[in-house]
Amino acid sequence: MLKILRESLLNAPIVHRGKYHYFIHPISDGVPRLEPELLEEVTEHILGMVSKDFDKIIAIEAMGIPLATAISMKTGVPFCIIRKRQYGLEGEIKLSQETGYSKGELYINDIFEGDRVLIVDDVISTGGTLVALMSALEGVGATVTDAIVVIERGDGVSRLKEMGIDVKTLVRIDVTEKGVSIEDIHE
Ligand SMILES: O=P(O)(O)OC[C@H]1O[C@H](OP(=O)(O)OP(=O)(O)O)[C@H](O)[C@@H]1O
């Protein structure tokens, strides 16, 4: 299972973003090209791991979007994108996002009290993005039915666990300047 994901990760090139070893992969970058077979493998696997009682899918710009699109088309549930752009609509919520290599703002629109949301994203690393998003959703009064991320590296998942938040992932990797190694993969 997850054969295409496994092999593509082992072949991922590494570049430096400051001190951060950044792997480049179709799921996390759209580079090299994202083959439909990989997207199908990953999204089918996600649907086997989450409960089905969500009424909105939330994706974080940019690389949560292909995952959310595929899941939306398979389930008939709409998706909302947490954008890096401000719209200024009433009720818009601003989040500060900090990752291992970047800082910026994210904006939530069209999520309300009582919504049951599935969060999907491509990578979790420091967990900074999901910590900020989860606390904003709690403030709104939305229920997160599952938070699922394809690729896990670093200590983000354990950081969220200490806060009482479970994040599911398909694969855990280690990244050095030599490349990616697989520490654990969901079967
Ligand atoms: O766990 P963290 O350290 O917060 O890192 C994870 C975030 O980093 C990436 O986002 P990025 O801003 O690079 O966006 P992209 O999807 O446009 O590549 C990824 O898509 C996550 O949202």
Ligand code: HPA
């Ligand atoms: O190393 C990475 N590669 C791609 N996307 C990412 N998002 C956080 N870390 C990474």
